[in-house]
Amino acid sequence: MKTPFSREFLNTATFVVTKGGRRASSTAGRGRRTPQAPAERRDQAIAPYLRMFRSGLGTVVCAVLALGCTSCNLAPKYQRPPTTVPAAFKEAPAAADADGAAWKAANPRDDSVRSNWWEQYGDPDLNALEQQVRISNQTIRAAEANYRVSRALVVQARASLFPTLSASPAVTRSRSSQNYSSSGSGGGTGAVVNNFNAPLDASYTVDLWGRIRNTVSASEFSAQASAADLATAVLGTQVALAEDYFELRALDEQRRILTETVSSYRQTLDLTASLVRNGIDSDEDLAIAQSQYDTVVTQATDVGVSRTQVEHAIAVLIGKPPSDLSISATAFLPNVPANPQAIPSDLLERRPDIAAAERQVAAANAQIGVARTAYFPNLTLNGAAGYQSSNSSNWFAWPSRFWSVGPQIGATIFSVGSLRGVNDQAKAAYDQAVANYRQTVLAAFQAVEDNLAALRILAVEEKQERTAVASAEHYLALAQTRFKAGIDSSLNVAIAQNAVLTNRETWVQVQLREVNASIALVAALGGGWDASQLPKMKDIVARPPKWKPANSSDMPPPEPIAPANPQPVAKGS
Numbered sequence: 322m323k324t325p326f327s328r329e330f331l332n333t334a335t336f337v338v339t340k341g342g343r344r345a346s347s348t349a350g351r352g353r354r355t356p357q358a359p360a361e362r363r364d365q366a367i368a369p370y371l372r373m374f375r376s377g378l379g380t381v382v383c384a385v386l387a388l389g390c391t392s393c394n395l396a397p398k399y400q401r402p403p404t405t406v407p408a409a410f411k412e413a414p415a416a417a418d419a420d421g422a423a424w425k426a427a428n429p430r431d432d433s434v435r436s437n438w439w440e441q442y443g444d445p446d447l448n449a450l451e452q453q454v455r456i457s458n459q460t461i462r463a464a465e466a467n468y469r470v471s472r473a474l475v476v477q478a479r480a481s482l483f484p485t486l487s488a489s490p491a492v493t494r495s496r497s498s499q500n501y502s503s504s505g506s507g508g509g510t511g512a513v514v515n516n517f518n519a520p521l522d523a524s525y526t527v528d529l530w531g532r533i534r535n536t537v538s539a540s541e542f543s544a545q546a547s548a549a550d551l552a553t554a555v556l557g558t559q560v561a562l563a564e565d566y567f568e569l570r571a572l573d574e575q576r577r578i579l580t581e582t583v584s585s586y587r588q589t590l591d592l593t594a595s596l597v598r599n600g601i602d603s604d605e606d607l608a609i610a611q612s613q614y615d616t617v618v619t620q621a622t623d624v625g626v627s628r629t630q631v632e633h634a635i636a637v638l639i640g641k642p643p644s645d646l647s648i649s650a651t652a653f654l655p656n657v658p659a660n661p662q663a664i665p666s667d668l669l670e671r672r673p674d675i676a677a678a679e680r681q682v683a684a685a686n687a688q689i690g691v692a693r694t695a696y697f698p699n700l701t702l703n704g705a706a707g708y709q710s711s712n713s714s715n716w717f718a719w720p721s722r723f724w725s726v727g728p729q730i731g732a733t734i735f736s737v738g739s740l741r742g743v744n745d746q747a748k749a750a751y752d753q754a755v756a757n758y759r760q761t762v763l764a765a766f767q768a769v770e771d772n773l774a775a776l777r778i779l780a781v782e783e784k785q786e787r788t789a790v791a792s793a794e795h796y797l798a799l800a801q802t803r804f805k806a807g808i809d810s811s812l813n814v815a816i817a818q819n820a821v822l823t824n825r826e827t828w829v830q831v832q833l834r835e836v837n838a839s840i841a842l843v844a845a846l847g848g849g850w851d852a853s854q855l856p857k858m859k860d861i862v863a864r865p866p867k868w869k870p871a872n873s874s875d876m877p878p879p880e881p882i883a884p885a886n887p888q889p890v891a892k893g894s
Contacts, residue, residue, distance in 0.1 A: 547677075
């Protein structure tokens with residue numbers, strides 16, 4: 322059929338019907354102008370447009386039409402994986418527990434954890450150290466750099482949404498061989514040829530099935546997960562510093578207790594030696610007092626090892642060499658703050674590790690859409706234009722121009738299980754991400770329950786241990802009175818002194834465990850973080866600050882060598 326747009330129709334001679342019914346060619350007028358029929362005028366009107374279409378501009382029209390088909394997205398509709406969320410925490414106590422120990426419940430206005438959560442412990446030295454963590458800690462810097470890597474991957478993936486334009490100008494001078502011909506007969510001319518070429522190439526992949534958009538989405542979700550990982554690293558480092566700091570203070574308190582005990586044991590040893598010289602006590606009593614004294618001196622000395630190591634760990638956490646930091650000993654005055662009233666459903670939005678796991682699920686969901694596009698063809702629009710000549714004088718002359726434009730379709734025709742394997746892999750990765758997310762949620766609930774229970778039980782234990790210390794001190798006072806009066810031997814005093822020392826050291830450890838449980842509860846509740854802090858797309862693709870390689874200017878100036886830890890307890894004569 323010869324349509325008005327067919328080549329055959331355009332190449333067919335057009336006839337008109339003259340008056341009287343005689344048919345004549347439109348060119349047979351012998352100088353006489355023949356009236357044009359409506360069909361002939363229509364054909365002449367559309368002929369320029371058909372020539373443009375055949376010359377390649379029609380490809381552009383095809384591209385515009387193809388852009389309208391890019392609304393297809395093969396990824397499953399994403400929904401946050403459902404998890405079992407309890408209505409309340411089991412270990413959250415009432416105003417007082419069964420043993421009558423008061424529970425510090427937060428007021429309604431304090432039901433959320435502040436970002437600077439360490440300030441609630443009321444220790445200025447801890448506040449000063451925590452301020453240095455985010456600035457100087459190298460683990461946090463590494464996590465921040467990893468987040469910038471994920472941001473760069475988003476920028477790279479997003480670039481595929483736009484056309485690519487490249488230029489590769491070249492000038493070559495070549496000579497062909499006289500002994501070779503591509504036709505296989507005879508030889509070449511051996512001519513020397515110049516080639517001046519200035520091409521401009523353009524390429525655009527039409528995102529028909531959402532492969533590029535899903536790739537961008539997956540990169541965006543991964544970048545958000547990396548940002549949450551950075552928040553987790555910051556919180557983890559802050560928690561580690563707080564725990565080490567209070568352990569340091571507990572060691573200071575233990576050393577103070579041991580120093581006082583050394584002095585008390587020394588007095589007992591001197592008194593026993595005097596009684597032995599007067600024939601009141603035996604050498605066995607003196608040996609017991611001497612052994613007890615030597616043992617506690619050794620314990621006091623050994624505390625210095627642990628304190629030194631903890632102090633060095635704090636220095637590393639704030640990004641300093643251990644030789645640049647010295648923390649003076651102070652009293653251990655634990656101040657366990659009121660516990661926030663936590664709601665299990667809020668935990669999903671307040672923990673950065675849960676947010677990171679959920680964003681990984683979203684990324685895996687988008688990757689399923691990427692994998693499904695492998696079943697469908699890819700459409701790429703290619704174009705090239707430029708100037709080419711064998712003489713530099715007319716290189717950029719208008720007749721030296723060249724151009725080409727056209728679509729390219731690529732598809733896998735036959736593959737034994739390859740595409741199915743890619744899709745199965747994406748689905749399995751999604752299932753793995755879902756399982757990891759749910760496991761993270763369960764671990765978060767466990768951490769909150771564990772520390773709520775620990776705080777509730779340790780509050781009772783601390784009260785009981787305080788009573789035990791008072792009882793042991795009363796027993797020691799009675800034993801010393803009877804010993805000085807010559808009623809009992811020094812053995813009873815030694816037993817009472819050991820009871821006091823053991824109970825005082827246990828009391829310090831219970832207080833330390835209580836503070837650590839409070840810190841761990843803060844971490845389990847997210848440390849003041851919430852999901853609204855996740856970066857948006859505009860923040861991810863924003864241009865970062867100017868980069869510079871690591872050099873000496875990044876490091877703080879060297880500080881004088883800090884004094885060593887307190888010397889071991891000197892053994893008296």
